[in-house]
Amino acid sequence: MIHSVPKNKIEQVIVKYADMIFRIAYQNLKSKADAEDIFQEVCVTLLTKNPPLDDEKHLKYWLIRVTINKCNNFHKSFWHNKIESIDKYTELEQPQTKAVMEEIWQLPKQYRNVIYLYYYEDYSIAEIARIMDKSQNTISSQLQRARKRLGKILSEGGL
Structure with a gap:
């Protein structure tokens, strides 16, 4: 209706x-x-x-x-x-953007969402916790793990 x-x-x-x-x-x-x-x-x-x-x-x-x-x-x-x-x-228009996005896509889904909301939508950890219906500590841990994984992937890939 x-x-x-x-x-x-x-x-x-x-x-x-x-x-x-x-x-x-x-x-x-x-x-x-x-x-x-x-x-x-x-x-x-x-x-x-x-x-x-x-x-x-x-x-x-x-x-x-x-x-x-x-x-x-x-x-x-x-x-x-x-x-x-x-x-x-x-192909995406910018090769480096494409490469970074491909690496982000390799992250587990919960990490992709946290990275997106934090860096692309500028939400705070508290706001992401409310949106995702999780504790702030969980979101903070996921963001930290996502950064670590993404940093390792990007440094190995030469970006």
Whole structure:
């Protein structure tokens, strides 16, 4: 059921957070097409659920959580396990950015999400803990482990 939220308010939310939603999905799925599908699913969820539209901070948390959950569900799907990504064969515009992102993609999912939220969305450890529904100590440990792994991978790769 679609709620009676003003259409222009939904459009404003989608325009404002489209890039963030897509980047989180792309970072999790490593596929532009799959990230676009997740983006559409998040938009449908935004229309069918009743998120906190009047509170920017909670709305952003809600969108991040929904996006991550949709990505997690996608990873579990039969379809995902049976197809090969076409994005493996496409190139990013900047070779060094591509190399770093490929190394980030090699990290376990919980580390990828923490790295993304901390460095690309500028969330604090406390905010990430609330978004991910984990303790601050857990997030701090995951961030430390992710940095260590990524640093080792990048130094071995010559970046």
